[in-house]
Amino acid sequence: xxxxxxxxxxxxxxxxxxxxxxxxxxxxxxxxxxxxxxxxxxxxxxxxxxxxxxxxxxxxxxxxxxxxxxxxxxxxxxxxxxxxxxxxxxxxxxxxx
Numbered sequence: 001x002x003x004x005x006x007x008x009x010x011x012x013x014x015x016x017x018x019x020x021x022x023x024x025x026x027x028x029x030x031x032x033x034x035x036x037x038x039x040x041x042x043x044x045x046x047x048x049x050x051x052x053x054x055x056x057x058x059x060x061x062x063x064x065x066x067x068x069x070x071x072x073x074x075x076x077x078x079x080x081x082x083x084x085x086x087x088x089x090x091x092x093x094x095x096x097x
Contacts, residue, residue, distance in 0.1 A: 039057075
């Protein structure tokens, strides 16, 4: 299954883009009816950048958001160090380690 990835460098994070992406995703999540397997995760980087990861269901429920943000297809990330930003807390139970 295809995941999606977007890296925000430290300058973009400082400019508030992380908050903007989270809010836009949250709006898409609510508009989609809160799909159980739709989620947005983040992982901080030592250089101040943040990696955002969107679950495969985002391709169905938030395709326009993914395209507008420039998110690229990627493999499923490791759960180590991921923080759930938007989605159901039990999402990690549906994802293999």
